[in-house]
Amino acid sequence: MIYPDNFEQKIDFQKIRQLIADRCFSPLGKEKVEEMKFSSDFDEILEKLLQTEEFVKIKEEEDNFPVDSFFDMRPVLRRIRIEGSWIDQNALFELRRSLQTINGIVAFLKREEDKDPKYPHLLGLTEGIVTYPEITKKIDQILDGFGQIKDHASTRLSEIRRELTTTINGISRSLNSIMRKAQAEGFVDKDVTPSMRDGRLVIPVNPSHKRKIKGIVHDESASGKTVFIEPSEVVEANNRIRELESEERREIIKILTEFTNYLRPFLPELLESYEFLAKIDFIQAKASFSLYIGGIMPSIENSQKIDWVQAVHPLLDLALKKQNRKIVPLDITLENQNRILVISGPNAGGKSVCLKTVGMLQYMVQCGLLIPLKENSRVGVFEDIFIDIGDEQSIENDLSTYSSHLMNMKFFERRCNDKSLLLIDEFGSGTEPQIGAAIAEALLDRFNRKKSFGIITTHYQNLKHFANEHEGVVNGAMLYDRHEMKPLFRLTIGNPGSSFAVEIARNIGLPEDVIADASEIVGSEYINMDKYLQDISRDKRYWERKRDEIRRENKRLAELSSKYESSLEDIDKQKKEILAQAKLQAEQLLAESNARIENTIKQIKEAAADKEKTRQIRKELNSFRDKVGDFADNNLQVTNGVPLSKSKFEKGNKKTNKTEKRKNISSSSAAIKHDKLKPGDNVRLKGQTSIGEIMDVSGRKATVAFGMIKSTVDIEKLDKVSNNQLKKEIKASNTGDFIHEKRLNFKQDIDVRGMRGDEALQAVIYFIDDALQLGISRVRVLHGTGTGALRQIIREYLGTVNGVANFQDEHVQFGGAGITVIDLE
Structure with missing residues (x-):
């Protein structure tokens, strides 16, 4: 709609x-x-x-x-x-x-x-x-x-045209003969040729000789110096031509009708x-x-959104090109969290152009037209587009401009929904400012609660505050060059704009005492309201950025944790596969050994007292034993996930007194461990960094949960981890890598020369926050000398920061008053 x-x-x-x-x-x-x-x-x-x-x-x-x-x-x-x-x-x-x-x-x-x-x-x-x-x-x-x-085209038409040609040729011959005779007698000039009048061939003759040639006079020249005579000899032939032409027309109509x-x-x-x-x-x-x-096929989605990069109003672009001027492209985003954009800024700053650009391009794309923007833009589809722009004063309906705006607002409020796009210029204007601003805010609240999308331009402070305090609505500003006092026609989202009323009044030469009186009337708080709003928006963006960084870091840690857990599962799976394979090979080896021994005993019995044959049989058995030994050396035995060589395996099976003694000592140690370790304790494997929690203790064994992996481990291989140590390590694991990487990339100098005051201050705020977070002791801000405005703004801010111990000019050899050196606590 x-x-x-x-x-x-x-x-x-x-x-x-x-x-x-x-x-x-x-x-x-x-x-x-x-x-x-x-x-x-x-x-x-x-x-x-x-x-x-x-x-x-x-x-x-x-x-x-x-x-x-x-x-x-x-x-x-x-x-x-x-x-x-x-x-x-x-x-x-x-x-x-x-x-x-x-x-x-x-x-x-x-x-x-x-x-x-x-x-x-x-x-x-x-x-x-x-x-x-x-x-x-x-x-x-x-x-x-x-x-x-x-x-x-037909047989009859062919006959007619053949006869017509023959007749015309006959008339031409007759006329040429008459012409030659008349020219010889001087009745007709030498350079005259036959002419056509009313579809009949005639001879041009001087009026003084028209009686000398028998025939019908058909016409006379405008000057009266020539008459056109159809000789009597060709009258009948010309009549026949007329008949044939009529027959030709009838035949053509017949052909076309068929x-x-x-x-x-x-x-x-x-x-x-x-x-x-x-x-x-x-x-x-x-x-x-x-x-x-320069229109392209946009990336279009079956949802309500506007995410445009370098969008251009086609008509404005064409007009500016004729003047050899370049258009300033529009970057704008309206999505679920920021559906309604409240644009503020000075008059003639481009607010209405921005609104018209969105209306034009969205309407064009939903009419099936390609639109001029960058390929990485995303375009949505809206069911309704409502617009309120311009002077709607109506004499016929007895409506003032404001009344007409309110009629539109009534329609918008009743019909808009989460698939509507509202385009409203100078929201709430046209009446007494306070009530107009209040009604505009109430309507904006309704539009937001209905989850509509929209672009609204305004000068009202309360609407800027509303956008700053309510989710779904976001401030935007048309940038303005304070120094040149001219609009930049560039939209920035996230900050409210200023009307620059005082600055513009001063720039056009309004008396300073008038400006001072006006400022006193409204109060300094109102004059500085835009600055306060920008400070709030700046801080809000800063903490949102910090929150996003934490989210990204948490996501990275979750991915690492998932990766490690997956690796542990793979290791456990490989362990089980190796144990199963070793068990199968051991069973096969044992079966083959038993078969060999039984066969050897049988062969020795059959050999009776034949020593040479018995020796040969023993030699074969020894050879098989060596082969088994080589296999055991090349294929490690696995016990509780720990590989043992053949010699250790054999030693582990010898029941000597020394072994028994060591076993008793080990059991004693395990008993001590058992007394110290209990379910719920935090432990780590000796020589490892991963921390787990004891789930159960049984004799010399403890069941330990390392994340999602449970494993049964000898108690003597575990070290207990205290709660304080656990907290420190968790905190270090979450932030250590991030802080370390940030410290490596941190530069202790920042250059804000050429920036406007608010931009420079914002950059310094982020810079000082990062330095304090990373524990940097000294940093430098390069602001230049110039008028001293940047230096004053930055130092006023530094005086309010708790973490700043001291700040002063750099040594004269290294920049002097153009650089501020800051010592941090």
């Missing part, structure tokens, strides 16, 4: 229509330009944009697209639906040429239909379009290449074909316009 009815007039969209219409080839496309309208159907909008984008590619890359003969034949085709009517010769020629164009366009778009089509969205328009090449062939039998009826009767059954399909030609003409005009203004 678009409101009000003159929405297009308010944003100058009629000029866009005219620029597109001027690029149409025929009335076919111009008709579609007039029919172009706003749509909130995402699929329809997307299809129109893609069609236009494809035609832009055609214009840029293709040379053989048919662009001739875009004739609107629909009126002719509708007229000949009546029985007995016929199509005239010129219309038939245009029909043939336009049908050839339609056939050529369809063939062009379908040339790669079997493969991956190059222009699929334009190809979709050809569905159901019948080209009828036989109609073109039929016309070619009637007309020649110049649109004239062929002699052989063709029309042939054509009439195809008229519905042909009308559809010309509707297709109209769409193609319209789309190519939109593509041509897009190239003219």
